[in-house]
Amino acid sequence: MNATVHPLRKYARPHVTRTTTCPGCGNGIATQAILRAIEELDLRMDDFVFVSGIGCSAWIPSPFFAADTLHTTHGRPVAFATGVKLGLPEKHVMVVSGDGDLTAIGGNHLIHAARRNIGLTVVLMNNGIYGMTGGQTAPTTPRGISTVTSPYGSLEHSFDIAPMIVSAGAAYVARWTTHHPRQLTKAIKKGLTKKGFALIEVVTQCPVQFGRASKLGGAVEILKHFKSNSVRIEKARKMDPAELLGKIVVGEFVDIEKPELSSEWTRLIHSMREGRQ
Amino acid sequence: MIKARTALAGTHFDMGNWACAEGAIAAGCNFVAGYPITPASEVANYMAKRLPQVGGIFLQTEDEIAAICSVIGASWAGCRALTVTSGPGISLMQENIGFAVSTETPIVIIDVQRLGPSTGVPSIGMAGDIVQVARGSHGDYQIIALCPESPQEMFDLTIRAFNIAETYRVPVFLMADGFIGHMREQIIIPPADQIDLVERRVPTVADPMKRQDFLDIGVAPMPVFGKGLQAHVTSSCHDEHGMRNLTEPAVMHRYVMNPIQKILTHRDQIVEVREDYVNADLVLVTYGTVSRSARAAARLARNQGLRVGTLRLITCWPFPEEAIRKAASRVNNLLVLENNSGQLYPYIRAEAAHASRVEFLGPQFLGQIHDPNAILEKVKEMLA
Ligand SMILES: Cc1ncc(C[n+]2csc(CCOP(=O)(O)OP(=O)(O)O)c2C)c(N)n1
Ligand code: SF4
Ligand SMILES: [Mg+2]
Numbered sequence A: 001m002n003a004t005v006h007p008l009r010k011y012a013r014p015h016v017t018r019t020t021t022c023p024g025c026g027n028g029i030a031t032q033a034i035l036r037a038i039e040e041l042d043l044r045m046d047d048f049v050f051v052s053g054i055g056c057s058a059w060i061p062s063p064f065f066a067a068d069t070l071h072t073t074h075g076r077p078v079a080f081a082t083g084v085k086l087g088l089p090e091k092h093v094m095v096v097s098g099d100g101d102l103t104a105i106g107g108n109h110l111i112h113a114a115r116r117n118i119g120l121t122v123v124l125m126n127n128g129i130y131g132m133t134g135g136q137t138a139p140t141t142p143r144g145i146s147t148v149t150s151p152y153g154s155l156e157h158s159f160d161i162a163p164m165i166v167s168a169g170a171a172y173v174a175r176w177t178t179h180h181p182r183q184l185t186k187a188i189k190k191g192l193t194k195k196g197f198a199l200i201e202v203v204t205q206c207p208v209q210f211g212r213a214s215k216l217g218g219a220v221e222i223l224k225h226f227k228s229n230s231v232r233i234e235k236a237r238k239m240d241p242a243e244l245l246g247k248i249v250v251g252e253f254v255d256i257e258k259p260e261l262s263s264e265w266t267r268l269i270h271s272m273r274e275g276r277q
Numbered sequence B: 001m002i003k004a005r006t007a008l009a010g011t012h013f014d015m016g017n018w019a020c021a022e023g024a025i026a027a028g029c030n031f032v033a034g035y036p037i038t039p040a041s042e043v044a045n046y047m048a049k050r051l052p053q054v055g056g057i058f059l060q061t062e063d064e065i066a067a068i069c070s071v072i073g074a075s076w077a078g079c080r081a082l083t084v085t086s087g088p089g090i091s092l093m094q095e096n097i098g099f100a101v102s103t104e105t106p107i108v109i110i111d112v113q114r115l116g117p118s119t120g121v122p123s124i125g126m127a128g129d130i131v132q133v134a135r136g137s138h139g140d141y142q143i144i145a146l147c148p149e150s151p152q153e154m155f156d157l158t159i160r161a162f163n164i165a166e167t168y169r170v171p172v173f174l175m176a177d178g179f180i181g182h183m184r185e186q187i188i189i190p191p192a193d194q195i196d197l198v199e200r201r202v203p204t205v206a207d208p209m210k211r212q213d214f215l216d217i218g219v220a221p222m223p224v225f226g227k228g229l230q231a232h233v234t235s236s237c238h239d240e241h242g243m244r245n246l247t248e249p250a251v252m253h254r255y256v257m258n259p260i261q262k263i264l265t266h267r268d269q270i271v272e273v274r275e276d277y278v279n280a281d282l283v284l285v286t287y288g289t290v291s292r293s294a295r296a297a298a299r300l301a302r303n304q305g306l307r308v309g310t311l312r313l314i315t316c317w318p319f320p321e322e323a324i325r326k327a328a329s330r331v332n333n334l335l336v337l338e339n340n341s342g343q344l345y346p347y348i349r350a351e352a353a354h355a356s357r358v359e360f361l362g363p364q365f366l367g368q369i370h371d372p373n374a375i376l377e378k379v380k381e382m383l384a
Helices: A027-040 A077-087 A099-105 A107-116 A161-168 A181-193 A210-214 A219-229 A261-276 B016-026 B041-054 B064-076 B087-102 B151-168 B178-182 B249-264 B290-303 B321-330 B345-352 B372-383
Strands: A048-052 A068-071 A092-098 A120-126 A172-177 A198-203 A230-232 A248-255 B010-015 B031-034 B057-060 B081-085 B107-113 B144-146 B171-177 B184-189 B232-234 B273-276 B282-286 B308-313 B315-317 B333-337 B357-361
Touching: A027 A092, A027 A120, A027 A181, A048 A077, A068 A077, A068 B064, A077 A092, A077 A099, A077 A107, A077 A120, A077 A261, A077 B031, A077 B057, A077 B064, A092 A099, A099 A107, A099 A120, A107 A120, A107 A161, A107 B064, A120 A181, A161 A172, A161 A198, A161 A248, A172 A181, A172 A219, A181 A198, A181 A248, A210 A219, A219 A230, A261 B041, B010 B016, B016 B041, B016 B107, B016 B151, B016 B171, B016 B178, B016 B184, B031 B041, B031 B064, B041 B057, B041 B081, B041 B178, B057 B064, B064 B081, B064 B087, B064 B107, B081 B087, B087 B107, B087 B171, B087 B249, B107 B151, B107 B178, B144 B151, B151 B171, B151 B178, B151 B184, B171 B178, B273 B321, B282 B290, B282 B321, B282 B372, B290 B308, B290 B333, B290 B372, B308 B321, B321 B345, B333 B345, B333 B372, B345 B357, B357 B372
Parallel strands: A048 A068, A048 A092, A068 B232, A092 A120, A120 A198, A172 A198, A230 A248, B031 B057, B031 B081, B081 B107, B107 B171, B144 B171, B282 B308, B282 B333, B333 B357
Antiparallel strands: A172 A248, B010 B184, B144 B315, B273 B308
């Protein structure tokens, strides 16, 4: 019998036969985008260290990906990854984690990694909610939405992550939704080839928790919402703020060259060694 | 065993914090992350200058949480990694100290203790963290902590801390304080070829499902990153291969107990004490800086014909219960001296009170070094 094998199965640990995501979750789309990017760049899993925090999204690489994988504490993957990258500057160090993990409890590490321009590729899964813990308000939850911790509607304003990380100093920042898998794959490829800190914000659906809280419905409805509300950044720049309310600005927010931290360390150590001789 | 690559061999006169930093360099440390804090800053400041000279990296992090996390990440990347802080920083690190315990990550944590609670007094030493380093992270675990009493020992025990960390794949604490951190004394650094270093064992089998990477009481080789070993490292409950398992009670039991047993079954190799109480009627039990006052007090007492000895705990964790029981079985009076309100005292009493009288004496003012004469007074009272 010839069983059909998924073309990306080769990137998964053989003994892992199922994922932990709910049906319809956007994590599957992001998983494929990450693995397609790796395949299209012709990279090997041995070239990678994957680092994740705590949350549904943090389980994307752990334990699924057949590579060195560091599944860390809540909010800290970027801090762990900083040590990994400085110890193994020649490897691709990719962080995959959620919006709560990376911008609430771990927000400080994220902005500082961008400031340092350390060569990490961060895939940030923004589902606008705390999925794993049962649908609490995240710093990304749109104002007014009722969650289990904002039952009268969230009174707070939400983060606009991509531009925030541009201001913090990242070399590459892009945002796409799970309705844009091809653009997303391309952005991850660019992030992986960028020498410097790269953030790919993935606006994704959590049909179980966010779907219920936002009353948007299931995966298909949320994806349709992404489709009809996404605005390319080039176009958004010409629109006035009032028009952009409730829209999801997608595209590349920054793509610049600047000295990357781990190679700066390699250079410094090298020059000191030369100096001594 | 391998030999140290570099060491500033010779006789020096410098601070304990300097000795600690040079000890780390001699031990092959090549990654340090930290956040400035008195009275520990000199270690980080000096490392920032010294490490690049020997091919290492110093990272000033955004906080102590990032310091401990990046040090653990660097250890998995194959580095010999260290972080240095004081009590407030340890408090912030606690969650991820548990991560290092659970993932069996060798790192060294220097705690140059200061007076607390909270922000307290930055420049005054105190032994306020001695229990929090062993019990401060949530869940159940064992820790290893060494207590130097001099700048020389800040050098020697930093090397020992790295060797223990690599031997058992554990985080190891060096519990200094503001006094010996800032104290200047003679420090003798031996030539590099006289310093033995434990080398990290790394597995050779490529498939993690065919290896034991974790939960080996006899210490598993460490599947460091970047060698194609496909290591899976998580502090969530995991099995011997490092794979998350949140369903099986037997795995949960091993996940908690085996790292504990790994330390306890090697207690004899880890624990180090100094005993000097033959024929004594009273023994002064101490660790760290206070040991200096205890020795001075014992000398004063002996000059007055009182038979007073000393027992110094160089390893405070795992708790040296055997050494305490032995002292209690041979000497009728134990006087515990600590620069705090009596943090190890209950642990010592639990091992000793069945066999001898056990009392406690703090310094007259917490944070000040015990006056040997005050110790002598208390000794006389107990022996009266
Ligand atoms: C220190 C700490 N606080 C809280 C938690 C509980 N916790 C686990 S996952 C999570 C939120 C995850 O949300 P997010 O990062 O958005 O990931 P998602 O599940 O939505 O993908 C929280 C609060 C924890 N594990 N550790
Ligand atoms: S709870 Fe939401 S984010 Fe988590 S797996 Fe389910 S759908 Fe995905
Ligand atoms: Mg989320």
